[in-house]
Amino acid sequence: MNQQNENALSLGRVAPMIAVTDIDAAKSFYKAAFGLEPVFENGNPVGFCILKKDAAELHLTLQRDWKGQTFNVAHILVKNADAIYVQVQKAGARIIKRLQVKDYGLTAFVFEDPFGNRIDVGAPNP
Numbered sequence: 001m002n003q004q005n006e007n008a009l010s011l012g013r014v015a016p017m018i019a020v021t022d023i024d025a026a027k028s029f030y031k032a033a034f035g036l037e038p039v040f041e042n043g044n045p046v047g048f049c050i051l052k053k054d055a056a057e058l059h060l061t062l063q064r065d066w067k068g069q070t071f072n073v074a075h076i077l078v079k080n081a082d083a084i085y086v087q088v089q090k091a092g093a094r095i096i097k098r099l100q101v102k103d104y105g106l107t108a109f110v111f112e113d114p115f116g117n118r119i120d121v122g123a124p125n126p
Contacts, residue, residue, distance in 0.1 A: 032091035034087070047061065068115060079123055088121070094112040
């Protein structure tokens, strides 16, 4: 592939949009679970918010009638799945799939946030 085609196919950031019924409660949950902090908010009252920590971004959208889904809406790659597993539970998440060492090279689990969003979290196996 030549340099011009490589640049044309270059991607920027991609961040999952998570629907929530309460932006303030969601900000509190994701701060407690992952240390994510708001870096942008839009609307009065706030209807959209970007949370960020390190290279990770999570976009929240206020959807008052939101009902959670039965599929994972995002995957978060972390350095220490064991520590995050404990932190997510302390923040009030429901564990859907317990922490397990997977045959595809990750230690992973799935949790459900207070709004019914299922998120897969994994860390590379040592």
